[in-house]
Amino acid sequence: MSTSGDTATTTLTRPAARQRATSDIELRHLTRSFGEIRAVDDVSFTVTAGQLTGFVGGNGAGKTTTMRMLMGVLSPTAGEVLWGGRPITALDRRRFGYMPEERGLYPKQGVLDQLVYLGRLRGLSASAARSSVTTHLERLGLAERAKDHVEKLSLGNQQRVQIIAALMGEPRALVLDEPFSGLDPAAVDNMADLLREHTAHGVPVLFSSHQLDLVERLCERLVVLATGRVVAAGTPDELRATSVSRHRLVLSGDAGWVRGITGVHAVDVDGHTALIEVVEPGAGRALLEEALRRGEVHEFSPQRPSLAQIYREVTA
Structure with a gap:
């Protein structure tokens, strides 16, 4: 086989290698009570593969509690989460990118070393983790801060580091709690581009936000939560029709x-x-x-x- 033929074969097969086996995330009748308080009440919706789903609601509406149950951080009082039509497992969740409401970063550790460490915990090799981290630092404008301790960064830049921790590797799904909080307009645009690249490969993305104009601009589907219940869900056009x-x-x-x-x-x-x-x-x-x-x-x-x-x- 000629060299040119080998090159052609490599070029043709490369896109296929980037395809990911993806599925919908289904939340069925999720309920969570804390004593007498029902924080999440019979919540059902689907996060569709290859789509950005915006999750909106006021403070205390139950968004964070719902996302924690999706990720297994909290156990539901009732209901279940499905991945690909079957009950989700801990192994499934290990392949998800999750950004919690509270930052889980070590303030006195360098950005690059910390992210590589987190990548290793997610099963990446040292070289793959370093490569992924370096690429994301460049994409989000933090390449020059790679050796800085997290505590030396602004809150907005700390947010970018937390985002990278969720995005590195090839997550099968993304669950992001207020990922755009504290970001400047340029970082918002970069982040939006990154999320679209993941959905282009079939990844389901659920993110919460109080920035309604941003959710409206980015999302194919919306879920609105109030007092722990879904009060509206659908595409922007479907919601406008009502x-x-x-x-x-x-x-x-x-x-x-x-x-x-x-x-x-x-x-x-x-x-x-x-x-x-x-x-x-x-x-x-x-x-x-x-x-x-x-x-x-x-x-x-x-x-x-x-x-x-x-x-x-x-x-x-």
Whole structure:
């Protein structure tokens, strides 16, 4: 076989070697009580392979407790976690990348040495761990801080080190609790690119965040938790379809009269402009007819609801 032929074979087979056997993560009726307090109450959803799933909810909603049960840090009071359609095992979880809410770093140890050590604990060889760590330090802008002690880093840079600990190697799934907290815009973009590279290889990714605009921008699916229960779940478009219809109305005259139209809620009125919600069938048409009777209508357009609006509606 010729050298050129060998090269061609290597080139063709390399992408296949990077493919990972991946599966969905299924949470079925997970419940966790602490004494009389039910922190997580019958939570069920799926983290689909190859997708970013955003997990949102207010403080105390139960997100961290749910993720800890997924990872086996806490035992559920009831319910189960499935991986590939079967009950998840400790061995399965060893191949997951997990970033907990609390940083688990040694403050007086150097960044590179610490991450290589953590990689070895996850089963990587010394050379593979060093290679993976070095690559991620460069990707997240920490290459020049590799020998610094963690305690010498800013909180944002400590967050990057914790992220690398979760991402190195080839995790079969990623479970990340507030991974974007404290990151500057450049680091957020780098982190988003890294997560997309993992989902491109079929890895399911679940991450929690209070940054709703970021979740809306990145995620294919969303799960909204309130008081320990799932109150909404689906794609952004599916959630928008359940949202109250809003329109922007711009008139030639004052728009204050819209407050008196039956079936319409005036969210905001400012001079010639009104943001309204149509809460009864046919009310939008009646509003437009009245506006045309009163004068010129410069704009009457539907407004795409933001995740923040949807979140307020489902958690109210």
